[in-house]
Amino acid sequence: MPSWTDTLRFAFQPVVNLTTGGVAGLEILARPETGDILAEARRDPELDGRLAVSALRAAARKETLLPLHINVFAGTLADLGGLTSLHSAVREAGRLPWEVTIDIGPPYTHVPQRALLEAVGTLRGQGFRICADGVGDGDVPLRLLTDIAPDLVKLDASLLGHRAAIRAMRTLCDELGALLGVEGVETEGQCATALSAGAQVAQGELFAPPARLPAADVYVPPRSPDAASVPRSGPSVREFVRPAALLPDTASAGQVRALLTGSPDVSGVLLVDTAGVPVRSVHRSRFLLSMSGRYGHALYADRPAARLGDPPRTVGVDATAWEVLDVVAVGDRDRTSDDVAVVDAYGRCMGVVRLADLVRALAETRVEEAAGLNPLTRLPGSDAITGEVDRRIATGRGFALSWLDVDHFKQVNDGAGFAAGDELIRAVGRALQQAASGTTRVGHIGGDDFLVLTDPEWLDPLAAAVLDPPWSAGGRPVALSLATVLCPLGSVADHRQAAACLAPLKKAAKALHGASWVMGRAGIPGHEIRRGPERAPTPAG
Incomplete structure (x- = not known):
């Protein structure tokens, strides 16, 4: 008897950081070749849970290092009390829960709110990040949205024509400590609207369409003066976060070398403990120089990579760009190019920021300010x-x-x-x-x-x-x-x-x-x- 998985494929769509122009994550989208399995999953929480696991495994087969976004209906979480099977699948795939964001989608009507909040609390306790998806065209109550306190709010594409609504949601997100994203961006005009209203991440055909292979390169229109986001007294580090290359602190130097040689865009690797807290920072150039030296591979390949790492430089997720520069300025001068790990309230790594991104943004700010001085x-x-x-x-x-x-x-x-x-x-x-x-x-x-x-x-x-x-x-x-x-x-x-x-x-x-x-x-x-x-x-x- 044919299984529903036989005709199911998955597509990957980048979640783009509008400040850095980089890919902040990949949303995994179910693409059934026949039938409407998503409509069935809306009515069947068990099926929806299996879809989430299948999406995670599809991403694991592509061996992508990018953070993942997994879609789940709100009713599924309330009914199942969390996603135990997904947590197990994440571990089996060698990923960490804080590399996965659960995109909770509508409908919310008739969903027991207490059960939903308890499920969200369970997922957050396991380390998953939480996203409120499809906000603006769905039925999520505003009070419930604040109770969920998501890490990311994704606005429905229908709000792209309502700049005031996007700005209002940016205000709410700042109060909640969340990032603001928009979906369905198809034109440069829509991108400019999103930027000027304060959106920080975005998805849509303009950047890259959903594809069978994960995309690492996306198109982001150049920012114009009119598209600048709302001025801030100090840019938040959240605006510059890039995905981190993470390995367990027990990883060997050979494992780190394999990751770096297979991923030329990765500037460094963070070694984290079982709780996701950065323990050592391995800089690409210094590490590969040590490994390429005489007897380097023989000496280090099977030994712990931590021996070739340095103490990590970290900042809280609520830090400003200026505070990151303060961290970089302290210590050895040869580490100024090291990535700085961004950690949450529990010390878990949420990503990294690069000095070049901060300097470029702060320099642009200073040039604009100087040009406007009397x-x-x-x-x-x-x-x-x-x-x-x-x-x-x-x-x-x-x-x-x-x-x-x-x-x-x-x-x-x-x-x-x-x-x-x-x-x-x-x-x-x-x-x-x-x-x-x-x-x-x-x-x-x-x-x-x-x-x-x-x-x-x-x-x-x-x-x-x-x-x-x-x-x-x-x-x-x-x-x-x-x-x-x-x-x-x-x-x-x-x-x-x-x-x-x-x-x-x-x-x-x-x-x-x-x-x-x-x-x-x-x-x-x-x-x-x-x-x-x-x-x-x-x-x-």
Whole structure:
């Protein structure tokens, strides 16, 4: 009697890291030649569990070192209480559970949530990573999604036309400590949308279609300035994680040599203990140099590879790129090219980051920042501040946006000269920088105009620092005007709305005599005069 496995084949589709352009993993997709076995598996948890095991074994036969994504229906996990057979198959294949991500897919309707969460807890305890798949077009409750606390959230392709939804999910993922991915990317425009909205990984025909053989090379469109993701104060190490080449800490030097010679793209091997914690780091060049020396193979081939390794360099999964550089900077200079292992809360290896990826990304960030600096004050321009405004809106944070300028600055330049005017502007810029505290950002948007983004509690000391001192240019007294709009959570949709709310407040502040400060609230008419009496009307003529 024919078996359902006789007509079942599997295809491999890369999961692409949009920051590095590398393959972060392979999703294994069932491709039956006849019938609809996936529909049957949706109704039959036992069949779905056997499909997961078959997918794992299909990947093992291809001898791929990449992390794997195995699809399982939510109802299967709730019914079976986990996937004992899959855990056994992973061990038999010589893989480690933390190299496998369980992509949990809908439907969730009528699935016992407590049983599902207990099953997810079992899988996570075994070391598997968890992905919430098909989010956005399925029926996963938002509360359940937060309870699952996945390592990765994959958005359905239908959301590619809804940038705001992707940005909102990025905010949620940041709170959950998860990566955000999108599926079904077919065009460069869709890829740009995903990037600009904050997606970190993606799949789709644009990068590589599902294929019988695992793909190591993918096409990723070059990033354009408009496709940059939401600015971050420090890039997260999660954005740069590459798959790690792992072997048990008992591996021989011959086993490591076989892995390296068969995988030219692997820059090093991590030797891990039975819990997946890195024990030794084997650098490709140094290892092969030792093995290729006179008597090297005879001396080391059958001996533990750990003897030719170094203590691993590790960072937590929540580290920033700058913290990775701090780790690299400590110790021997000849190890600066070593991969840095990224570990979870249990010390288990989740992947590696390469110094070249970090340096390239941080250098691009610095070049972009330098290009936007005002040549007079060396402060960032309006793009940097408005970008930070959008980031705070996207992450659900309230803020205060202020506009500061010099009253009658043209008369200052005409009367005292442009050199005195330039020195005054530089002095005001220095005062703002010195007064900046916490997460305050100061920008010089041109002429005598400054933008200040800060938290509301820092407003009073900031205002005192710039409005209390007696300012002058060329011996002429000068007054400053400050306008502030408070933007609580949900009061503005983007930096344009915030700027529109600020404009009438600036006009009100300029209508006051001497040092002045006017404050308003986004969406609420009127304003409060914090400093400065009303100026008498100017006589005609």
